[in-house]
Amino acid sequence: MTTYGDDRLAQAAVLADLGTDPATDGPCPSVVMGDLNAAPDSAVLRPLRDVLIDAWVAGQGAADAITLPSTHPSAPLEAGPELVDQRIDHVFYRPGHEDQLVTVESAMLGGEAVDGVFPSDHRPVICDLRWHDR
Template identity: 60%
Template sequence: MAVTTVVRVLTWNVWWQFGPQWRERQPLLLEAIRESGADIVALEESWSRAHGSQASEFAAALGFAGVFAAQSLPPLPDVPEHPEQAEVDLGLGLLSRWPITSTRVVPLPARHRPEAPVSLVAEIAHPDGPLNVIVTCLEWEPAFNDDRIAQSRLVADLATSPALDGSAPVIVLGDLNAAPDSAILRPLRDVLTDAWTAGGGDPNAVSLPSDHPQAPLEAEELIDRRIDHVLYRLGRPGQRVTVTDPALVGDPVEGLHPSDHRGVACTLAWQNRD
């Protein structure tokens, strides 16, 4: 009998230590992650300091494994907006209900940035077999479209590497800074499936809303679009993957928004032919 494996995933740009009340936002982020029921959580614009990271703190609170990788986008402020931002890294976080057995950090093409952003490639020891997850954040500047396309191509190459083939689908989680129909994502669309669409998610869903008090309204290509994504490809021929329960995460609590983005969550289930 074929075994069905079910995993709920969440990707969320958690807004580093930008904006007001960043400390007050941390418990709101953590509670929303807990309420989402996610087994695997990707954090973009996550923070890390010498004595710990957001990923490690959240992982400890949830009883999960957690890792952090720098650098990511956007660049750190040239001048800290407040004293607590000093000597704080910005990068990618990954939380997992199961052990994270290996990680590697892959720089992305960046002709226009002094430091290249990265993708985090991780193997998770799921009880039904290794699960490969890629966490990333792509360039957003329209003037840097060459980097945006090159980064999209590299993530597609990472996700389709035969080294990641196995009993589980390969999952890509990230703030891709592009709407589902953007030409920037064509390299990814060509080889991966958009889980939100596959699961019947609202085609008009928004993960970067303009009604946030600090919304980047100047980002006309991105605002009021779903720019945060869960993508996947089959781990082996004949694998059956279904997607259910797509949801946006991160409603404001008593007027305070956990982040300027909404998280994107969905449940993936798969079976392998005997």
């Protein structure tokens, strides 16, 4: 586990609790997303993977996708191989209520390079979610 691993696990557990809180049930899926600074198979994400659906996987995003490439001039290379050249930006979800069917129609990296350089050291994750009642 990484530096502050216990803290990061606790933070992920809080996010998992928020993402599954019945008070958030409603007409839309509950979504937890962002720069979570953890690779998809990281133990840090386990609390989220245990209770939410990874939209990247559900949308058949590329298994080798990288959202923090070492080739970007601003890449924090000191972060090491646990973060650099990994997909560390994520979208997790769950249906907004038990009769809701959610599908992920696509999962891809977005953004266009400007003069060969992407504007941010993180590539944006785009997951196209659709939902309806059964």
